[in-house]
Amino acid sequence: MHILVYDGAEEQDFIGPRDVFGHAVHAGGAVETSLVRPGGPGEVTCAFGTRIVVDQGWRPTEADILVIPGGGWAKPDGPGVHRLRSSPTVLDGLRRAHRSGVVLAGVCTGVMALSAAGLLKGRPCTTHHLATDVLAQEGGELVSSRVVDDKDVVTAGGVTSGLDLALWMVTRECGAPVAARIEAVMEYEQRATVWRRD
Structure with a gap:
């Protein structure tokens, strides 16, 4: 599992998931996580x-799951997700990852990088409330849910939603008992119901 970090990334968006995945190892989950x-x-x-x-560069096809945090949405000219959205190399990498079978998991406005890559058109998804209008304009089908699981693309809305997305990914990949042990250690429980495509 990889977590993509970049200048302007929101700390909570990637530290929360990194913490959850780190605890997953001690809770019996077969999880390996790297920041890229x-x-x-x-x-x-x-x-x-x-x-x-x-320590590691991002190679789009190497991980089973790629988490993309958000950050900097309110400052289009500064560092943050807008630079990801305008980077042909990053957008092509996201498309390559998707084609190769990597599950893409967007946290908060990190979802907007997936949208810019054209990966959310006609698909159920969510993001931070400040970016929902743009997501809809770019073709995403907005779902009012904290975490939206559309199988190979999972999205989460809100700064602290990275915790919920990560706990859901652990539940999905390693089982509810592992996720429950993480919740007990972290003294944090997943918020809200996950919208999941049947």
Whole structure:
């Protein structure tokens, strides 16, 4: 499993899922997680100034699941998801990942990178409330749910929704008992019902 991080990424959007997936290992889940960075290894400066060193570059077809956090939506000219949306390399990488069978999981406005890649047209999805109008204009079928599971694309709306998305992915891939053990350790329970395509 990979979590894509980039300059301007919202800290909570990727740290929450990283924490959940880390606890999954101790709860009996067969989960391996790496932070990856577009363009290769290097330092990332996040939305609130946190600096992290990412040791691994993003290779679109290497993971089973790719989590894309959001960040910077309110500042179109600054670092953040708008730069992902305008990067042909990133958008092509998302399309390649999707074609190769990688499950794409967008958190908050990270969903908007998937939308810019054309991967949400005509599909049920959600995002942060400040971006829903754009998502609808780009062809996404908005669902009023915290987490929307459309099989090979999973989306979550809201800054803290990364926790819920990650717990749902653990439930889906490793089973409810593993997710329940994580919830107990983190003293956090998944919020709301997951909308899931039959």
